[in-house]
Every structure is written in structure tokens, then in C-alpha cells.
Amino acid sequence: MTGTLTKLTAALLATTLLIGAAQAETLRWARSSDALTLDPHAQNDGVTSTLLNQVYETLIWRDAAGALQPRLATEWAVKEGNPNVWVFKIREGVKFSDGADLTAEDVAFSIDRARSETSPLRQLHADVVSVAAVDDHTVEVTLKGPSLIYPNNVTGTYIIDKGWAETNHTAEVADPTVNGDSYAVRHTNGTGPYVIKSREEGVRTVLEPTANHWSGVKPQVTEIVFTPIADAATRVAALLSKEVDFVQDVPVQDIERLAASDGIKIETGPENRSIFFGYRLDEAPLKSSNITDKNPLSDLRVREAFDLAINRDAIKQIVLRGNAIPTGIIVPPFVHGWTPELDTYSKQDVAKAKALLAEAGYPDGFTITLDTPNNRYVNDEGIAQAVVGFLGQIGVKVTLVARPFTQHTPLLVEQATDFFLFGWGVPTFDSAYNFNDLIHTRDGSYGNYNATGYSNAEVDAKIESLGSEVDPAKRDATIADLWKLVKDQHLYLPVHNQVVAWAVRDGINIEIQPDNSPKFGTVTFD
Structure with a gap:
């Protein structure tokens, strides 16, 4: 019986490979x-x-x-x-x-x-x-x-x-x-x-x-x-005209239209990626502000005001047509250390935000430049434009500079930005990945993408302990302490976790991945 099963399995495998070759x-x-x-x-x-x-x-x-x-x-x-x-x-x-x-x-x-x-x-x-x-x-x-x-x-x-x-x-x-x-x-x-x-x-x-x-x-x-097709309309037109078969970055404004189009199907799912804003946190004056004697963002009250100025639900519904999951922390649910409590986010409160700015000494607000990519994340420039409007409501006048991602990334690597939009995926599925690169002091091993200037020796020691702690309960407690600090100190300005949308021609079977990275070796054709 075993020999029969072996031969049957081999025959089925051979048939599958022949079908694959015929349809390749x-x-x-x-x-x-x-x-x-x-x-x-x-x-x-x-x-x-x-x-x-x-x-x-x-x-x-x-x-x-x-x-x-x-x-x-x-x-x-x-x-x-x-x-x-x-x-x-x-x-x-x-x-x-x-x-x-x-x-x-x-x-x-x-x-x-x-x-x-x-x-x-x-x-x-x-x-x-x-x-x-x-x-x-x-x-x-x-x-x-x-x-x-x-x-x-x-x-x-x-x-x-x-x-x-x-x-x-x-x-x-x-x-x-x-x-x-x-x-x-x-x-x-x-x-x-x-x-x-x-x-x-x-x-x-x-x-x-x-x-x-x-x-x-x-x-x-x-x-x-x-x-690569940078222009969203051109990318969609290429799919509709059958010049391409698979579009990975589907513009949110076209998802419903494509889903209703003959011969095209939409695959969606939550991505293991958070979208957020970061800013300079050290005491040195900002390069792009009219406040020249200090850095307004080094004041916790100002960062809290920014958080309260943002309407995450509006960004989800209007800018992203419902294709986002608003969040209050820069880590998605896929990742060890995420909790529903961390995920809670502030509702917009313009009056309170203005009061916090006045309390911090900026009753008339201040000016600042926001750097954003315009071709990397789902409607990244649109998100940045919305935030410019929200901050304008509390008196912060923002100049928006949008660049291709290849020009945006060096600004973070070289710490040459005062205020920036960024997205962060977590391939390790563990919070240490975020802490190592985004929170730890930049020292040559850690902090590679920490463009904020934030540095705390005690926090660094806690982060480094995560790599060698073998007691899961103790390690989890450290992760929870670190996330509480990040949230309470408003070290970053979380917006949402990204939702992946892929558009593919009928007859092509491709499984959506939480890392937004298709495995073409497993794609099949009907």
C-alpha cells in the first residue's frame, strides 16, 4: 500500500508540474x-x-x-x-x-x-x-x-x-x-x-x-x-488597459472602481507596518522654525498638542477611504508587545491643543517644515497634507516638502529633518526591533533610524536587555514599560497601521502577505 501511495503521489506531483509548465x-x-x-x-x-x-x-x-x-x-x-x-x-x-x-x-x-x-x-x-x-x-x-x-x-x-x-x-x-x-x-x-x-x-x-x-x-x-510607475492614475490605467497584471500599490481612491471592474480582483489585508510622524526632540533650535532660541518640540506639552490636533478618523475616512487602522502607538497588532490599551488614540481636541501650546509659551504657534515621501506609503503625501491642515487649526504653520523616497530616506539617516513622515514594518514580529532602531540612542549599532535625537541612557539599557533576557515575563514587563514611556512622552506621533491593497487580473492567484512582499514563486494561473 505504501508503494502505491508513493507512486500516486509522484504521479500527481508530475502532473502538477506539467500543468504548471503548460500554463507558465x-x-x-x-x-x-x-x-x-x-x-x-x-x-x-x-x-x-x-x-x-x-x-x-x-x-x-x-x-x-x-x-x-x-x-x-x-x-x-x-x-x-x-x-x-x-x-x-x-x-x-x-x-x-x-x-x-x-x-x-x-x-x-x-x-x-x-x-x-x-x-x-x-x-x-x-x-x-x-x-x-x-x-x-x-x-x-x-x-x-x-x-x-x-x-x-x-x-x-x-x-x-x-x-x-x-x-x-x-x-x-x-x-x-x-x-x-x-x-x-x-x-x-x-x-x-x-x-x-x-x-x-x-x-x-x-x-x-x-x-x-x-x-x-x-x-x-x-x-x-x-x-515602477510613480503616478497613481497611470499605474491604474496600465492595469485597466492590460499593460500590467499586478499592481501592488493600489491608490485608495481607485479600490472600489477596480473591484467593480471586469477581469480584476482586489486583495486586501492589514499590513505589519505603522505610519507615523517623528520630530526633533533635542534642545537645539529647529532649522525650519521662526523660534530661534530653542526647540518647541522638546517640550512635552507641544508634542501632546500635536497629538490632540490630529484627527486620525478623518484621515482614515477621507484621505484613505477607510483603508487604514487608526492607532495610538507605532507598532501594529502582529508584533509581540502590542496591546489594545497601547492602541488607543486621542480624539481631536483643538481647544485643549491650543491651551497646551499657550501654556508652553506659544500662544500664536510657530512655523516648521514637514518632510514627507510622495511615493512610498499609501497616499503618504495626502496624509501629510491633512496633518498640515490640522496643525494649522492650532496655529502651527507648516511648510510641506514632498520628495521621492530615495531623497527622503537620507534626511532621516543624516538627521537632517525637523519633522517627518515615516513608515515602519517589523519583520521580527517583536517590539525590540522598533526600540533598537527608533528609540535607542544612535551609537553605530543601535538607533540607525532614530532621527529624533532622543537619547536616554537608562532607556538604552532597558532596550539592550531585551536581546538577552530569558525570562519571558520579565522581558514582557520591560517591553510594556518601554511602550508606556514612548506613548506617555509622545516620542512619535502615531497615525495608523497600513492596510495592504493589491489589484490583480482574474486568473492569477497570489496570496497577500502581512509584509506586503509577494512570493512570485508560489503564484499560480487558472
Whole structure:
């Protein structure tokens, strides 16, 4: 009976693969912006990661429900006798697209590269002391102390070929938006289901299946044509005219129309991403304000006034046509540490906001510049424009400057903005990811995206303790204390958690993901 079942299973698998081959075809994909780089360790950006997720692979990844799944690592566990060491068993038989074998040396090299000083991913590995290839298929990662969550952190670190990087003089990370160029910025060599066939930055990227992917599965999508289309109307028109098959960034004003259009279906779901505003919190005067002797935003009363000026429900209903989940904290419900209590948000109270400003010494308000991207998040510029109006109601006169995301990101990295809109996804599904990058003092390992200037040694110590605390109850208590501080001190101005909307032509089956990153290798055609 077992032999019969085995033969039947093999026959069904063969039939499935034949059907897939018969139906294989091109998928034309459009979204509002392009990847910032092809170097998988040079940017911590969702659009970049989505493209590279087709080409490179991580040790572990998540399914659509957010559960950890093996990828290049087949198993992982704490080393027996040494709780400070995580052991990863590396999948055998995996090759890079240039034919080189994947070994533990490549994994160790990739983790070390991602935690280097020039990589914005370094906070994921801030507690790592050393990485060692024990044999060809075993890697040991030694941490400063025991860590409950380190496997979560490797879900965002792609593995590259050590030999390829060294041969092409790209062993070090170069971010093209900050500190230069390198071979890895323009070329790839991954183990993923696709390879890049051609690329014209900002115009068109073509991908084709890897010749012999380790999974043995041949994708039904035999060609991906990725086209960034910044203009929302043009993006939708391309879908309606059948020039593209899949639009990832569906403008909120077009969701209902597209859903009612023949031959098109809309997939929606909550994204693991918060949208919020940040501002300079140190004592130095703002560069863009008419208050020249101090920083108004360093006063808690002013930050509370900003919070009370915002009408989150109006932004949801009017700016985003209902496609948002208003929130009072900069972390979505997917993430460990989120609670319904934290999620509560202030209702707009203009009178109280004005009173707080007057109490702080600004009865007539003040001026400030707000920096926003205009092609990264769902109607990001529209959200910023609404906030300009709300703050105007309490006397704060805001000048809005909107830029493409490639020009917006350096403002945060270089701490060159007084007031900014930003979005934050949490690939680790743990609050430490937010604290490490957005709250901790910027010190070379932590605080990479902390553009606020906020710095508190006691808070830093609590954040760092999360990486090595093995008592879950104690760790959770620290997370709760930190979120209470963030909320009570109004360190950021939360607006909402983003809702993903994908538009795809009928007959194409694609599963929406909480990280807003489609897995094209699993797409099927009717």
C-alpha cells in the first residue's frame, strides 16, 4: 500500500508540474517606486526587500500567517551546554545563481556583513559576538547572552556568496543613497527562485526563474517584468488597459472602481507596518522654525498638542477611504508587545491643543517644515497634507516638502529633518526591533533610524536587555514599560497601521502577505 501511495503521489506531483509548465507565463508587476539598491545589506526598505526576496533567500522566513518556516536553514536550536549560542543547520544541495555551492562560510560572511558598521541592518545582530562556520553546513552564532528571539532577527538577512563578493571587491556594504556604489549595488548572485535578467534602474527590471532551484519546483511565472510607475492614475490605467497584471500599490481612491471592474480582483489585508510622524526632540533650535532660541518640540506639552490636533478618523475616512487602522502607538497588532490599551488614540481636541501650546509659551504657534515621501506609503503625501491642515487649526504653520523616497530616506539617516513622515514594518514580529532602531540612542549599532535625537541612557539599557533576557515575563514587563514611556512622552506621533491593497487580473492567484512582499514563486494561473 505504501508503494502505491508513493507512486500516486509522484504521479500527481508530475502532473502538477506539467500543468504548471503548460500554463507558465509572464507576470507584469507595477508599483509606485523602485528598489533603492540590489545590495541586500545596504538598505532597510520594504520595496528593496520585496524585489530582492525573489532573488536572495534568508535562513528562515515567514508564511502568510507569520509563522517561522525553514528556508536556507533546515533547523535551528540553542547549543547544548551553551545558552549564548544559536546553531543553524544549513540546507545541503543549494547553489547560487552562478553555480557556486552554498556553505556555512557564506552564511557566516553574510551575517558579519549585515552587522558591519555600514549596514543599516546591523541592529538585528547588535548582540552578536561572533559567527563561525563549524563545518560546511553548520553555523554557530555566539551572542552576548542568551536570546529568545535571535532566529526572528535572521528573517530579514539575505545570504550572499562570500567568494563572489570578495572577487568583485564588494565585501563591504555601500549604500548608494549615502556612501557610494559597488558591484553588489548593480548585480546579484542569490539562491532564490528568480534571477535578474536585465535591469534599467527606475524604468524596468526583468526576472526569470533560476535554472535549478534547490526546491525542485518550477514556478508557473516564467518571467517577471517589474515596472515602477510613480503616478497613481497611470499605474491604474496600465492595469485597466492590460499593460500590467499586478499592481501592488493600489491608490485608495481607485479600490472600489477596480473591484467593480471586469477581469480584476482586489486583495486586501492589514499590513505589519505603522505610519507615523517623528520630530526633533533635542534642545537645539529647529532649522525650519521662526523660534530661534530653542526647540518647541522638546517640550512635552507641544508634542501632546500635536497629538490632540490630529484627527486620525478623518484621515482614515477621507484621505484613505477607510483603508487604514487608526492607532495610538507605532507598532501594529502582529508584533509581540502590542496591546489594545497601547492602541488607543486621542480624539481631536483643538481647544485643549491650543491651551497646551499657550501654556508652553506659544500662544500664536510657530512655523516648521514637514518632510514627507510622495511615493512610498499609501497616499503618504495626502496624509501629510491633512496633518498640515490640522496643525494649522492650532496655529502651527507648516511648510510641506514632498520628495521621492530615495531623497527622503537620507534626511532621516543624516538627521537632517525637523519633522517627518515615516513608515515602519517589523519583520521580527517583536517590539525590540522598533526600540533598537527608533528609540535607542544612535551609537553605530543601535538607533540607525532614530532621527529624533532622543537619547536616554537608562532607556538604552532597558532596550539592550531585551536581546538577552530569558525570562519571558520579565522581558514582557520591560517591553510594556518601554511602550508606556514612548506613548506617555509622545516620542512619535502615531497615525495608523497600513492596510495592504493589491489589484490583480482574474486568473492569477497570489496570496497577500502581512509584509506586503509577494512570493512570485508560489503564484499560480487558472
